[in-house]
Amino acid sequence: MRYQDLFATATESLLRTKSRSLLTILGIVIGIAAVILMLSIGQGAEKFILSEVADLGADLVFVEPASGDPTAGPPNPFIEQTMTLDDADEMKRSGLFTVVSPTLISTVPVSFEEVNDFLQIQGVDSSYIDLFPAELRYGTYLEASDVDSYSKVAVLGSEISEDFFGDRDPVGERIKIKSNSYRVVGVFEKQGSRFFQNLDKQVSIPVTTMQRDLLAVEYVNYVSARVPAGVEIEEVKEELRYLMRDAHDLDNPEGDPALDDFFVSSQEDATETIGMVGSVLTILLSSIAAISLIVGGIGIMNIMLVSVTERTREIGLRKAVGATYKEILQQFLVESILLTMFGGLIGVLAGSVISYVVGWVLVHFFLSTWAIVIPLNAVFLGAAVSTVVGLVFGIYPARSAARLNPIDALRYE
């Protein structure tokens, strides 16, 4: 049998039962569209997260507190209290870094006259802006002297400034953080978000003031530092670990990071972790979508079996006029593959359109930095998978058709 005849015959058979064919492929359409949508969201999320992390800077290292207990869960910089300003000073003295800056974070009530808000306060020193450069709209950034003298001064994010003061320059105004009064010395330009923090809703104050007057604590949440250009960052991280173990009097001859009461990381680590999380997310989402493909495939198999039964006499006749086992098998396989391929095509189109719409809605209403991804590989995957589904779920019905005995088939009522 010629291939043209094979396809012509299969197409004719499918067109004879148009509405049934369309309903049958609905499962495949939904399955493929779901896979593409899920991959789009998964990859979009990964891209979005990576772009947040990428802002951190590739030449920065971060030291966070850790429990030092290998049996404990992952380090949590907001619970452990092992990092202090002394550690930051130690790092400065080591000469490993060009800039070192400690950070303490907390969310507390902030008010100006009648306006109240819960805002994130960032306790930093004057070098923080060298690590994460930002433009100032009004005034100046924190000075080293502010940090040394426990000054009650604050630099506001642009959104806070607008909420509290409207369009005017608030430098010199006094805001209340918790129960203390702070003088505004500067306002940032709009910065957007970094590592999922809305920088425009942050208040920066001297870390010393924050420790003593705001939280009454000794620790910091993390210390950031910049590695000089041309230096291998991994080597610096290793030296930093020795330095910190020394400073903390840790007995850790094996150098097992799980025993340290601190945790050294860099953007690369975060990128790697997020990449992995992204892959897991993508796999998870697409396996859920894949289930709908299997269900769709079973639908195809079911309908093809019905079709074989309905067309028993036709099959008997075809065999009587000379069709071989292989030719009948091929005919029914081509029918199911055509069904699923067509379904896959519609699914790919629908999935791409829906992915675009979902991405557009996210960008315009929720996350302006979200990236719309139409995963090309998923489009090809969708086409390939739908064909395979047709093949796999078509084999059983096609075999039962091809194995029919022509005499019995012709007598079938």
Add this chain to the structure above:
Amino acid sequence: MNQPIIQCENLTRDYVNGDVVTRALRGVTFEIQTGEFVAIMGPSGSGKSTLMHVLGFLDAFTEGSYLFEGEDVRGFSEDELAKFRQDRVGFIFQAFNLLSKSTVYQNIMLPLVYGTLSIEERKKRTLNAIKEVSMEHRQNHFSNQLSGGEKQRVAIARALANEPSVIFADEPTGNLDTKTGGQILDLLAALHDQGHTIVMVTHEQEAAEYASRIIGMRDGLIESDSANGHRRRGGYSK
């Protein structure tokens, strides 16, 4: 004398169903020459349909030998049998067995689709077959738009399309009224007169009388086998 087109010796066919063995054919021996119109008669259960299925390569036989155009078909694989059905024989069924949502033309071309003929040759043979049964005016009608007699004519054309050595007809008038049944038998007789070899299974004496030779079967054996000197032409009635 020419080589017989069909040569059977001691053909048997057993159907095994669990422990029960049914002998549908119990040793059938006969020959059919090119150009004969043979009617196989007999009551239900006489084995006439089984014999036709075996002769037409739709069924295998259990014992004995069967030569078709001198070729021993014993031990043929399914595919080889399919090839023989495709090239050497044509079938006409009691229930017509047309594809109802296909046109007359498509139905007649069906056997050729499985062959290796060129598109032009296929078209030529299909049109020839349509002409032989005088269905030119209906060639683009769907087969479910046809009357019973027309359907059987299309089925005959389909059997002719691959230019077979033998045409097998299984109760070709069984689903037709007397008048159209007579027309179908006349058509078969005309094809015989043109030189076609025809084997027809029937249980009607009057239909059998159109043949040039009548084989009577009973209980899986040939009971009688005689030439029919007074071939009936027309005047068929049930």
